[in-house]
Every structure is written in structure tokens, then in C-alpha cells.
Amino acid sequence: MIGYTFAVLAVLASGAPALAQHRHPGGHSPYAGFERRPIKALSDQQIADLENGRGMGLALAAELNGYPGPLHVLEHADALGLSPSQKSRVAELYAAMKAETIGIGSRLIEQERSLDRLFSSGTITPAALEDAMATIGATQAKLRGAHLEYHLSTRNILTPEQTAVYNGLRGYSAR
Numbered sequence: 455m456i457g458y459t460f461a462v463l464a465v466l467a468s469g470a471p472a473l474a475q476h477r478h479p480g481g482h483s484p485y486a487g488f489e490r491r492p493i494k495a496l497s498d499q500q501i502a503d504l505e506n507g508r509g510m511g512l513a514l515a516a517e518l519n520g521y522p523g524p525l526h527v528l529e530h531a532d533a534l535g536l537s538p539s540q541k542s543r544v545a546e547l548y549a550a551m552k553a554e555t556i557g558i559g560s561r562l563i564e565q566e567r568s569l570d571r572l573f574s575s576g577t578i579t580p581a582a583l584e585d586a587m588a589t590i591g592a593t594q595a596k597l598r599g600a601h602l603e604y605h606l607s608t609r610n611i612l613t614p615e616q617t618a619v620y621n622g623l624r625g626y627s628a629r
Contacts (some may be wrong), residue, residue, distance in 0.1 A: 479597065483537075492567075493566050493567050493574075494570050495571050496568065505556065505560065506559075507554075509523060509601050513601040513604075516605035516606065517533055517601050519615055520609070521605040521608070522621075523604065523610065524545075524608045527544050527550055527608055527612070527620065528545060528548060530543055530620060532622050535619075536615065536616070544608060544611055544617055547604055547608055547611075554600050555597060555600050558593060558596055558600060559597060561593050562590065562593045564596065565586065565590045568586065569586045
């Protein structure tokens with residue numbers, strides 16, 4: 455362990471000049487002010503997005519590859535020429551997505567709050583960190599998966615022509 459610690463310190467010391475060159479203009483960290491956040495790792499906007507079931511770019515793999523999300527399909531319902539049945543089905547998907555992702559988002563906020571408390575209280579241990587990361591990672595994966603699944607389900611409601619129109623309305627170039 456002593457050899458490992460010495461090796462780590464040697465690497466850090468040799469990199470100190472390089473690290474000094476990466477200071478933020480004015481000598482401040484780009485994280486200055488974040489220490490006042492209630493949950494250091496989450497901005498107020500991220501918390502609001504999680505509390506409200508917003509996608510936060512989690513479904514870009516779907517969205518940008520021709521799998522529209524239910525909210526944006528509803529926003530463009532008239533331009534897409536959705537039938538009453540399609541509109542109803544997409545609205546049901548959107549409501550289900552919100553209900554599911556708000557619950558997952560709330561869990562993620564609480565998990566991040568717990569991790570923050572472990573660090574702020576000085577009670578963090580390697581085992582506690584590993585447990586927290588496994589829990590947070592699983593929740594993040596579940597949240598992203600939920601958003602992606604609703605994009606998949608939404609595309610199954612649309613015709614290929616409606617999907618093409620949607621992509622055009624959103625400004626996506628043809629692949």
C-alpha cells in the first residue's frame with residue numbers, strides 16, 4: 455500500500471505544472487458557487503427536470519434516429535395529421551412516461567442527496583461509495599431506458615410518412 459501511495463503521489467506531483475495550466479480564467483474553478491447547491495452534483499434545472507419527468511437528452515439515441523418522443527409528437531399532432539386514435543394513444547404513452555419517469559427521477563434525486571450527505575458529513579467509505587454508485591447507476595439506467603422505451607412505443611403508433619414529417623419538423627436531416 456505504501457508503494458502504491460508513493461506512486462500515486464509521484465504521478466500527481468509530476469503533473470502539478472500541467473494541472474496548474476488548466477485553471478479557469480480569473481483563477482477560479484468552473485465549479486465555483488456549486489458548493490452552495492443543496493445537492494452538489496445536480497443543478498436546480500436538473501432537479502426540476504427530474505421532478506417533472508423531462509427527458510434531458512436521455513433519449514437522443516432514439517430521437518435522432520427516427521424514433522420520436524410522445525411529447526413532441528403531441529406538440530406537432532396537427533402537422534403530422536394524427537388520427538384521433540393515434541393522438542389518444544400517444545397521449546396515453548406520454549402520461550404513462552411522465553408517471554414512470556417522475557418516480558424514477560425522484561429516486562435519483564434522493565440517491566444523489568444521500569451521496570452528497572456522505573461526503574459532506576465525512577462518513578463516506580470505499581464500500582459506501584461503491585454501494586451508492588451502483589444504486590445511482592442502476593437508477594440512471596432505468597430512467598434512460600424508460601425514456602427510450604417510450605420513444606420506441608411512439609414510433610410504433612406513427613406511419614413511416616408521419617415519422618419522416620416529424621423529423622423534418624424537428625429540423626433533422628435525412629439519414
